[in-house]
Amino acid sequence: MKVFKFGGASVNSVERIQNVKEIIxxxxxxxxxxxxxxxxxxxxxxxxxxxxxYAGHKEEALQLFDGIKKQHVTTAKYLLVTHYNACIEQLNSFFTEVEWLMHDKPVRAFDYYYDQVVCVGELLSTCLVSYYLNEMQVANTWLDVRDIIRTDDNFRDATIDWEYTARKVDELKAQYFHNMQAAQSSSVLTADDANYTPGIVITQGFIGSTDENESTTLGREGSDFTAAIFANLLNAESQTIWKDVEAVMSADPKQFPDAEIIHELSFDEVIEMAYYGAQIIHPKTIKPLQNKGIPLHVKSFIDPSLPGTVIYKKQPRHLPPIIIIKKQQALMHLHSQDFSFVGEKPIIRLYEYFASNKIRPNLIQTGAISLQVCLDDKPEKIDHLAAEAGAIFDVQVEKGLSLLTIRHYTTMLIEKMTAGKEIVLQQQDKQTIQVLYRD
Structure with missing residues (x-):
């Protein structure tokens, strides 16, 4: 049993969907x-x-959605012949799901409507790919993941109900994977035969549902996490993320043309990279795999013959310096109002503010009577945090900054990367240095 995850770039055209078919x-x-x-x-x-x-512009919303509908219908026209009508019928059911919602005025929070509408993207893409594969004699079963992955109602960042989801995955495994060997041994069974169970199941990433059948999402880029949930609960041999890059790189090759390919990484290293802002793997993805020792492969859908990167428990030696740059950073200066030491109580309050505003600091530096906190520059969240923190601190905010993180740094590389920059804050240990500088 293998778990594959194909990202949006791998299915963004007819040609790439055809390429996915060849890989599968x-x-x-x-x-x-x-x-x-x-x-x-x-x-x-x-x-x-x-x-x-949500802004009350219903006609504009319907017009924008109509463009999305046309894109998917056009793709179906180019991909399908014998399965076209059936595919369009299913696509129309998803279109109706969204349009029905938008004919009423919003009466609930924005995040609720976000999840009900945005979830349809994965439903549309998987529908197209599944019908195309079946038409090309790559037999598969399409499933609505909302019938499997149960979550709470924390819309846009839902938490998995692992116990319920595990039971549903067990049912899925028994129904769709138990007789793969028998299916392979027969040359006459087809997907239309009542007793045939193909060994390929296609479903969506990023989404789930509550116990009231309301759609939820798992956070942006949550499809990697979905794949890890299935890998864990199916006790998969491996998980593969198919991307438009050759492998995991030591830096963004668009910014650093001499970035190196990294063929092996440990779970611990990838968690560190994700924490510091590397975009290659979703932070939630690693834990379900790490818990069961399931290796994660990152491979190129453009050239599947390339070895890619494997991420596992083993600790590779001699990793190259790994460079991560986060633009649009803000530095919040927090100073004790009465010049008392910044002790346990104000720090606890500050972290409560972080939690209530859904903010994760990128860097914190403490002093006797002050704190400095580096954050992604999201104005509404920063303004709200500054207002709350103002109850216990004098607050100043500095913007227009960038945060450089280098893991496995060298002195020469630090000097090169910081030359000519106005350094605002610096923090380092034996493996990692972070430098906040003015653009």
Whole structure:
């Protein structure tokens, strides 16, 4: 049993969907659980639909959604012949799900509507891919992941109900994977035969549902996490994330053309990279895999023959310096109002403010009577945090900053990366240095 996750870039055109088919076909002797993201920039487009609807611009929202509908219908026309009508019927049911919602005025929180609308992106893409694979004789079963992954109602960042979800995954495994060997031994069984259970199941990433059947999402880029949930509960041999990069790199190759390919990484190293802002792996993805020792592969869907990167328990030696740069940073200066030491109580209060505003600091430096906190520059959140923190601190905010993080640094590299920069804050240990500087 292998778990595959294909991101939006891998299915953003007819040609790339055809390429996904070739990759899956090359694993035809395997049991595959396949998670697929929304096509290309569909999630961003759906976000604009929600924003227009919630602002009271229903006609604009419907017009924006109509563009998304046409894109998917056009893709179906180019991909399908014999399965076209059935696919369109299912796509229309998803379109109706969103349009029905938008005919009423919003009466609940924005995050609720966000999840009900944005979730449709994954449903549309998986529908197209599943029908296309079946038409190309790559038999598969399509499932609505909302029938499997149960969450709470913390919309846009829902928490998994692992006990319920595990029971549903056990049912899925018994129904769709138990007789793979028998299916492979027969040359006459087809997907239309009542007793045939294909060894390929296609479902969505990023989404789940509450016990009241309301759609939820697991946070942006949550499809990697969905794949890890299935890998854990299916006791998969491995999980593979198919991306438009050759492998995990030591830095963003768009910024650093001499970035190195890293063929092996440990779970611990990837968690550190994610913590400091590397975008290659979703932070939540690692724990379900680490708990059961399931290796994670990062491979190129453009050239599947390349070795890619494997992430596992083993600690590779001699890693190159890993460089992460986060732009649009703000530094919040917090000073004790009465010049008393910054002790346990004010720090506890500050972390409560972080939690209530859903803020994760990127760097914190403490002094006797002051704290400095580096944050992503999201004006509304920072303004609200500054107002709350103002009850116990004098607050000043400095903007227009960038945060450089280097793991496994060298003195020469630090000097090169910081040359000519106005350094505002610096923090380092034996493995990692962070430098906050003015752009």
């Amino acid at each position: 076909k090359s694993y035809s002797d395997e049991q595959l659980m396949i998670i697929i993201s929304a096509m290309g920039k569909t999630t961003n487009a759906l976000e604009k639909v929600v924003e227009a609807f």
